[in-house]
Amino acid sequence: MQDRESGWTYREFLQALKECSPYDFSEYSDNSISRRIQKVMQDNNLTMEELIYRIRTNTQFVEQVVEAITVNTTELFRDPEVWQYILHKLLPHFSSYKKINIWHAGCSTGQEVYSLMVLLDHLNLLDKADIYATDISRNAIENAKKGVFRYSFNYINYNRNFKAVFGENDAPDFRKYFTCNEGKDTISVVPEFLNKVKYIRHDLVSTKLPFYNRFDLIFCRNVIIYFNPSLQSKIIQMFHNQLFPGSSLILGSHETISGFMNTKFTKNGPVYTRTNAFHFKY
Structure with missing residues (x-):
């Protein structure tokens, strides 16, 4: 080149x-x-x-x-079938937990973070959640903290994804979670969500982790697809180390775990679960 x-x-x-x-x-x-x-x-x-x-x-x-x-595209409930699986198959598993540790790695402008918060709230799990979100981009982090998205470019698609996840007849009102102002061209996350997330600027590639937590869920969707195979393996190994045994990693729809690291996870739908062991419900 x-x-x-x-x-x-x-x-x-x-x-x-x-x-x-x-x-x-x-x-x-x-x-x-x-x-x-x-x-x-x-x-x-x-x-x-x-x-x-x-x-x-x-x-x-x-x-x-x-x-x-480092700009990456994102949207609320991107790939609705993934969020359907998370809503119906994955999250109910946490109903007996006292706390749920969650990390969104490469969170971009926050749409994925708020998508999960909607599902957690719907299942009455949000109060149990301790949520971290990181990204290399300072601008992305600042925009994620604000939780404001363009109405004109996004509302139709976001609302369609929302209904696809819950089902046309079973979906709660989109405006329960997002305030829409067509005149101001904004979709704003409800204020009670904004202070629930710990946003931190962090580079997955070359920066030490900004926390010592281990996690029940790690989201890193449509990020490692931009890395070469060697770096992908390093990042997956790091995620493996940060997960409790038996806990889950959610990647993008076109991302997979290959090589030796593939033996350390089992795959169910879009979810990779760290193998071997038991997680105390602390």
Whole structure:
């Protein structure tokens, strides 16, 4: 992967970024990272050489680049069949627990976090939940904390997903959980949800975990698909270490656990369960 005009390669860009910041994207998949770097170059009208120079001389620009290359799309109840499984098959298992530890890794702007909170509330489990949500993007974390989404682009799809999860005739009112203001073009999460989540900026790849907790549920959907196989294995191993035995990891619909780590989980529907053991209902 080389910039035709300057001869500088994407790998040289990644090395410069690693040297000048805490971020290491060297184990992201080539296709995903190259497309995003190309877009940064186009948006800023820079050659690769100029981009690398800016990285080495402008720390504020480094943050702008990181935000640009870590943007991921998300939505409320994305892949409704996954959330149906979580609602009907997975979450009822926690009815006898006194506390449920949950981590959303790579939470983006929070739609997945609030999707799960709706299900937890519907099953009267939300008060038991201790919820952490992390993402590398500062902007994503700040937007997630606000819990406000665009109405015009999202309402029809979000409401359709919502009804698909619960069933057309059984779904609670969408507006029980989200305040919709078409005039202001906003969908706002109800205030009582906002203070329930501990949002933390965190880089899965190169930063130590910001907590010592082990978890009953870890969500990391549509994140590791952007990593190369080696990094995927490292991240899955880390998730395995953070899960209680018998607890569950939920990945994206097109993500799988392969290689040696596959022997440490059993798969049921979209859920990977850490094998071997018993979890005390503390």
